[in-house]
Amino acid sequence: MRRVVSIVLLLSTFVAWAGAQQSGLPAKMTIMNGNTADVFLQRVEGGNLVFQANRSTRDLSGPIDKIYYLQFLSKLDGELLVNLYSSADYAGMIQNIDQGLNSKTDEYWQFMSINNNYKKVFLMLMESYFEVGNYEQAAAAGAGFAQNEEDDVAADKGRAMLIRLALMQDQIEEAEKRLEEVVTPSAKLYLTACIQQKKGEYKESIWSVSDLLEQYANDLDWVPQAELLNAVSYRLLADDEVVPYMDSAISTARQVKNIHVDSSCAGEAKQLQEQWILEKAEMLEKEQARAAAMEKELEKVKKGTDEAAEEKDSQE
């Protein structure tokens, strides 16, 4: 506590000093006792936040767990970003944020372990990096969020990203290890389903998501992507062609699109639904061709008997 008070004192001392050039990210910092100060964030270092007071070039530091909130001062158009994200325009999303943050986006990730006003946007950004294939950035983002001790959902979103990246590299054991760190039960079910799907246990994966839907149907932090995962599991099951799982996949994607309208999953679901409808049409075409071939075979047989009859008639 004494340390916090000293931080505030130091802040108040340096606020008065007018510096010409100052590095770091401008933000309003609120600490646990409610005091606020305008600062320039430098870095996170060993559980401490290093910052400079306004108009000061001297580095100050304070423990992260004593910081209540950071309000970044750069301007981002939240509504536009949500629109870009929900329409699955991930590249647009990344570009827009990068412009808004003067190409300093990378510098922000380290501060995501502290609650801040960009959290939601950066969660979307993390997903966007993943979707466009920038896995390095996605991993950095995931690691940043995973450290957030104040917000379980954000931390689990970070862990989820790390698990998905591990699965992408076929590191199932690594994913299972990381799963143990996940806190929220709904996230745990979703990520269990991800791992099961990777193992080829599609039905089990759908069951895990179904458990999530039964127990936490209103937890919209995890339900949309979990349902989308089910759509993909059905599509993978459809490869067996045992039962009409292709219809299941298309229906599930449609429901994700219609029910979770403003989520990024909706955009992705729409794309998948359209793609699968085309695939289904191709499958039906093949099926019809096969049926036609059978028909032809039967026709041959019939023709054979007809010819025999004609032959008999001509003999008579």
Add this chain to the structure above:
Amino acid sequence: MLTKRPIRFLIAGAGFFLAFALFGLPLECRAQFGGGDFGDFEDRDFDDRDFDDGDFGGFGGGGRNQSRERQDTRDSREALNRGVQALQAGDFQGAVDGFNEYLDITKRSTLDTVIQVRQDIRYRTARILFYDLNDKGAAADLLREYVAEPYALHKRVAYKMMIIGYYETAQYQKCVDVILEAIEYNENPDIIVRVGNSAEAQEGEFEDDEAADEEKADLPFTPEEHTELRFKLGQSYFEINKYRECLSPFEYVINTSKDDLQKGFAIMRMIEALLELKDFERISGWVPVLYRSDVRYDIRVNLALLTVADELNAIGDYDSALPLYRMIVPRDELIQYQEETLKKMRIAANLPPLLGQPLTEDEKLIFGGDEKVEEPKERRRVISGGSITSREEEPAVEDNVDVEDYGFVVPIEIRTIEELLEILKDESQIPPYENYVNLEMAILYNNVNRYWEAVRFYDAVYKADPSGEVGQRAMYDAVELLSKKLGEGEDARARAFDFLGQHKSGIFPRYVSYLLTDYYQGRDEWRELIKLRPYLDEFDKSFTEDIRRYDSELFFMQAVGELMSSQYSNAVNDFEMIVEEYVGSEKAPDALYWAGFSYLCLDDHTNAYKCFERYTDEYPGGSMLSQAYHQGGVALFGMDELTNAVNRFSYVIDQFGPESIVYSDACNMRGDIYGSWGGDDLDKAVTDYTNAYQHAQREAQATYAVFAACEIFKKDTIYYGNSYIVSLVEDYVNSWGSRGADFAKATLWLGRVKMEEQKYDEAIAYYKDAILKYGGLLLQEGIDQIIPEMVKLSNRLSEAERVALKEELQQVLKESDSSTMKLRLRVALALFDGTESQLGMDLLNELDDLSFAPPPVLDLICKAALEVKNYSRAKDILELYEKTFNESPYINSALQLRAEGLFAEGKFDEAFQTVLEAQYLFGTIKDVAWSQLLWGEIRLAQRDVAEARNAFLDVLGVPDWRGKPTVTAVFKLGELEESQGNLRAAYNYYQRVYFQYKGVDNRLSAQSYLAAVRCLDKLAKQTSVNFGDSQAYEGGRKQTLQQMIADKYVNIPENADLIAQARELLSVSDADFIQLIDSGVKTNIVVTITASMESEEGAKIQTKDDE
């Protein structure tokens, strides 16, 4: 000063405005000026100076009128004073009566001053009605008069009170009117003209803060108030079913409200209205927005969600219904949430935190005991009864408030939630809904093809309520989904049997049994079907019509299963049980018919006949009447009552005509009898067969008639002969070719004709033609009979012709695209070369996909697999037969492979079932002897020695099983007896093998020699044996070994290992004998053995080695 009065009234009431600023909850927004806070009213009477004549000048002039006016003035003054005094005494009703009397007396006055006072009195009276007497409807009516007259200084406040008054008294049309007026007025307000000197007025008017507040209260509506107005407008429209009109106000609320709960409630109402308007497209737009809100925790919204979700589900709008179902909060969770909320609200209102409980001592310290408490400063916003209200800075509550809780006055929003909670907790008002919701979601998932989610939800529902109707329905649906749509038969069966093991009563166990029955019937798995029987027997007996109907059908299908599984006696019992116990049921007539049929299968023709006769007597309109008559004829035929049988078939033929499904059968049967009589009756038989053929409805009827007629044509060459055969068979091929005609049999007949005519090349040409035409068609199994016939016939060809035929087949094999044709031709060529065994081995290794392999190919593969004991494909092959070649004679080897595979896996019961199936299909033909041997092996493995012994002995009694099966059985019997310590009997069995069957099986004979020696050794060592016998055994042992070595059938290279053992067993003293044998000397040893076997070969078998 008179002019100041109304303004002072105004000032006195000014403090109200703030309390009302956000449409505060009326009961709690009690007027500050009510009950003693009336400013001037409090400390003075009205006198003549206040009501001088001039005030009532508006009533008109004239002497009599003047007198009347004076009287009115007095009356009005008195009425007003009565009102004020009553108010001072806290008698609100008395005050209202007095003021109303005043208003009535002065109602015709048009004088400005009177109007001003009247308006002020109206306003005050309305407030007393509103706040003190809680008669909001009357208050609203009075305020309507108030806003309609000039000098209404608090019009906006009045409008707000009116809106609340009409809304809370459910006068929604009036509420709509007033809100529209209020909005209009807000845009175009009156300009208030105050009477008197403005400076004076100003000085007096705003002499305190309250007065200033009152003035401010009539300021234009704030944005929040606009939102509130639209909310109530939407609600009122909704209540009077003006759904289209309510949309715009609700949309306004959704766009402007800062209260998420209110916003969510408005969306909910929008959806309900759109549902009424059947505007489903717009609903689907709003549902996702609602899904993201927290409004579901409102009790009424939560319950409304269920109704709306059900309606959307019913019309198939699944994507809208699903999120709404998901939003429905389970009762316990909702109660817990609301109780927590309530607790916080009660604490905020200085009430004990728990409803209906007196304060504890600690709580009294916190909340001040049972003293009246001040209203809380912070107010909460709640949605209650569809009314969104707020409260701010409420005045102190009074004693006469009608809601109390252990001495505490309870704010209305708390009371509302408490009442709703009571309703929610009362299951008689709101039955449990969580499981219903989950079931609906499960069904919905099923409907949108999300099958596995559906299964999971069905599971959850069943788990939550395994004995209730909803839970059991869920189980039924899950089993149906798994078995019918997902093809997960095993999972479905496991669930179903688990369910049936636990639930014995009600309709759902019957439904589930019905599903299983349907499942097994569809797959022809009759033996599996009858495993359901023990569960059915345990069902609680019920006499409800529905359950009895299901029971009769379930037992009926059990009986059918028994019939199809060749358990004819059981089938008879069950069919007869249905006839007796389910009298009048739909299944009773059918059961009677099938009981007769089952008797026929048991060759009990007498009882069969009785059943069919009973059927024709009791069910003259029965759907199986013609069949019953016909089968009665079959029974008579079986009873050797041939004349009666002919009469019966004639009756069927004449009575039911060619349209009957048994017409052809009856003709065929009668034809058979005529045919058996011979002579002139052969013509009658031919006529019957011809009729049967011409009117055949099924391929089997036509096929039977044609080939039965051919038999007569062949026998009666004088009148008929080969030309008839050719003509009829060709007609048959042409007419029934595309309807499953038996081409093979037809071709065989044609081939035979040609053979009789010694036109072998033509016969072969027929066969070849059929092979080339139909060989590529997997299901033309007749081709598989033609191929061996053709190969056999080819022996009659010259070598050159034979080679040419082979080459032709090889050429087709090379050119054909059809995998099936290729496989058939490879079989044909292997038969030519006698290399079937090798082909089988090749195919076992090379053929991964068996789906285009015809039965002979499968047969070769099975035989090869049996040879190398490779059972890996046994299950697949047998399933292929069951699905595709159900009646193929080649299935025998597949059954053997499967049975031996199961035996090797230790699955004895399953292996035994397969054995039974083989015997059911093939009886005791030679190729099925394996089944009887395996029967014995299985019983032996199950330690049922007596059964095993019987099984092996049964082999010896079947003529077709002589030869290798018999010798194997005898050897097995030897082993069995040896294992049981019956050494003499064992010895005799072994001896019988090498004496009697040495030419049949050399290897087994060699093994028997050694086994016999083993028995003699054991006998010699037995303590009960005396020295003499022991010597005899020793002698016998030596003799047996010598005989084995000298046996030319046994001492062959293949048995070298066994002979070596024999040599070793012989003592060194016999080295000379061995040397002798090895040098090529032949012996003439005579062996005499006394055997105790009871068989015809048993006693005193004497045999002599061949010279």
